Amino acid sequence: MNPSQSPSPNFTFLSDENSIYSFMDNYDFSNLMFSVGEGGNNGLIQEETSSPTTFVTGESGGSGSALTTLRKKESTLDCKNRGSKDGETKEMGHRVAIRTRTKIDVMDDGYKWRKYGKKSVKNNTNKRNYYKCSSEGCMVKKRVERDGENAAYVITTYEGVHNHESPSHVYYSDMVYDHDNWKQHSLLQSIQTFPPC
DNA sequence: CGGCTTTGACCTGCGC
């Protein structure tokens, strides 16, 4: 791979500094929800800022019905997942929901995802898409759906911790460091380096 | 031809 090129075909818009800010224009990280379980606010990221980006805990904030449903449902799941068919209990680890105002349906976070399901959900005319990390042995999943009340927003829920680096990890790190953009830093750090539950 | 998406069916949990 040519290091001068984006490691992800879908990240060509990050190929230069101007494009980085185009990237930030395309995404409005209006709500980021971090649900890490284990009680209280351990690991929760709260950002007091005047910027458009806010980090919302599981206890407050958020507005859309989809988010409300999401939080209600997932607050009971936290760090563990349902048992599988054969009774096995899986530790899914971290769960993060990101609400993003974007025209595109799927945020490319640098990982390679494989779609395995699509469902219509209650109170949302838009379909919810289910993705698994396509990296071998990595059980991280993500759900992507448009906010039922405001289709301009996309809710992306990540579940689990990657056991490998993002194909774009180095590239991102350089980008984040070089430009010292707190929004990029917070988002990318959150997505790529989920702390263990 | 291999990898990915689509989509209907099936399974499971939860509320009533």
Added chain:
DNA sequence: GCGCAGGTCAAAGCCG
């Protein structure tokens, strides 16, 4: 116990 809703599976089709 039943029905509903969400999550996953897997076969078929598509695409590069």
